[in-house]
Amino acid sequence: MRKFTFLRKKIQAKDRSLQEKLVTKYFDDLQLNQQPKAGQDAGFDSDEVYNRIISNIDALPVKSAGRRKKWMVAASLFAMASFSALLFQYRSQVLDVVSPIVQKQIIATNGHVTNLTLADGTKVWLNGGSKLSYPETFRGNKREITLVGEAFLEVVHDAKKSFIVHTGNIKTQVLGTSFNVKAYPEDNFVKVDVATGKVGVVAAQAKTVFLTPAEEVIVNKKDHSAITTQGVDVNALSGWKDGDFIVKNMPLPEVLNAIKHRFNILIKADANLTKCSISANFTNVSLQNIVKIISKLVKGKAIAEGEGYRLKGKGC
Structure with a gap:
């Protein structure tokens, strides 16, 4: 039986909390700070990673019985080093497989305003007829949520983790700021108004529009054209969260x-x-x-x- 088969069995174990602790301890013990990091767009395929390791082992030449033990040790060390490097490179993705983060959803029905605080301390107000999908906790170098409708956000600053609001194929990205996003399904636009900080708004295959306080952008959902306005009264525009x-x-x-x-x-x-x-x-x-x-x-x-x-x- 091939070595490391036990790894897959552990991934299928029911105790996710214990699995995550074991994987985290494994990374800490490795001390692979010099390992190169993967690009942001690099994909992770757990089966591909496993197969690459096995292929490297199978590719080793067969030696005489007298030297078999040495080659077995070398193969084990080589496989462990390869596996360690791959795990470190795809650490967040591995943890997502071992211990998936719970996804939550909150809905504000018409006639009601709902507010909540996310895991990182970011505060969100949802206007009536809106829906927010978000993770129970944030992992990796991004904080991502999905919005349908209108929301006002006060994002906690984190220079290492950008905050991204997905509204269809248009996304609003910040590090820490406060802004209003309107993206109701019946509207043919997505509107973003900035109260504090700096915001980047980008549609698929379009240039990013950067906004500073009192600036607004309206992005057409169909052709992704953008109209920017300055001198916007954001406090009045987002007053709905306070009952105005x-x-x-x-x-x-x-x-x-x-x-x-x-x-x-x-x-x-x-x-x-x-x-x-x-x-x-x-x-x-x-x-x-x-x-x-x-x-x-x-x-x-x-x-x-x-x-x-x-x-x-x-x-x-």
Whole structure:
């Protein structure tokens, strides 16, 4: 029977906590600080690593019986050195196989704002109609989460571990900062507004857009074109997390979506009204009065439709 078969059996063991301790101790005992690190894009294949070691052993020439013991020892040392180097090179990936990190998910339903603190101390506020997927703990040189909807984040600074928010094929990357991300499925854009620090926003096969405080980028989901704006009132824009409802020069469709996620009420508008933009402070204003105010601003009227409303009128 080939050597190291026991390694695979241990990986399949049920006691994941003990496995992770054994693997971590193994790395500490190796003291392989001089081993080269893998590139960030390097993939890890546990079967490939195992097969490479076995292939190296099988490739050794067969010697006479008198020298067989020496070659067995040499083969064992060579295999252990190879395995040690590979394990060190792919340390995080090995631990992911031995002891996978639990993935969690939290949902904020329409009409509610939810907040939580991640394992690294980062604080997250989720607006209504949003979903966040995140790991129970962060491992390796990245902190990655996935967002559907809108969130405001206060990311704890860590120069060695970048923080990445995935919203479809668009990602927002920081080291430590506070910013607002809006990426609802019904919107054709992803919007990022920076309150503090520096943020990098990049879509697939597109250049990274860097933002500093009071800057905003709107990325088109289809063609990945980006529009950047300066002098944005981020505090007003992200006031939803504190119960405020302020809109500044916001397109009517986006305002109506904000109302849906805040009050769980659907308001539709005729096509000729969609080009209207709204600026108003709706904080502590009832839904009925908000609808009346918007109707006047678009020079129209609101008609009850099912459990919601429809806006009709001349338009702006």
